[in-house]
Amino acid sequence: MKKSLLMAATLALGCIPLAYADDVARGEKLYNVYCVQCHGLSGHGDGVNVPALSVQPRNHHDTAEMTARSDEELFKAVKHGGKSINKSVLMPAWGGNLDDDDIHALVSHMRNLCCRNGE
Numbered sequence: 478m479k480k481s482l483l484m485a486a487t488l489a490l491g492c493i494p495l496a497y498a499d500d501v502a503r504g505e506k507l508y509n510v511y512c513v514q515c516h517g518l519s520g521h522g523d524g525v526n527v528p529a530l531s532v533q534p535r536n537h538h539d540t541a542e543m544t545a546r547s548d549e550e551l552f553k554a555v556k557h558g559g560k561s562i563n564k565s566v567l568m569p570a571w572g573g574n575l576d577d578d579d580i581h582a583l584v585s586h587m588r589n590l591c592c593r594n595g596e
């Protein structure tokens with residue numbers, strides 16, 4: 478009984494990183510299509526549009542800034558645009574192009590770039 482419980486727990490835990498990895502991979506693909514022009518190929522905030530922007534796109538590797546945001550805030554910023562979290566309107570709203578699953582995947586990708594579990 479004890480042993481089977483332990484096995485169940487191990488199996489359940491084993492699934493979490495796999496599911497997370499799928500989400501990150503999906504988020505990365507979306508990021509490469511929709512976000513790199515401003516946030517840069519590796520998310521350092523150095524995309525080709527930067528010279529045209531009066532506000533710098535977030536460097537998603539910036540530990541201080543990224544740990545200051547909850548996943549919900551990142552989600553909101555992507556879905557409803559920068560203005561929804563009192564950031565610049567230069568961060569567009571993606572709710573019309575991307576569904577909630579896509580946006581959750583993008584949040585996972587950003588957390589994988591920086592600051593997963595407060596790292």
Ligand code: HEC
Nearest residue numbers: 511512515532533534535551554555559564565567568583
């Ligand atoms: C047209 C350029 C542009 C594109 C394209 C863009 N962003 Fe942004 N983004 C910005 C700018 C500029 C900011 C900074 C806003 C500020 O600091 O006021 C920002 C901020 C953000 C923030 C808020 C970070 C914070 O510090 O609170 C998130 C999250 C974000 N972007 C994610 C994304 C994702 C994901 C995509 C692709 C779906 C994307 N952005 C596409 C320009 C862009």
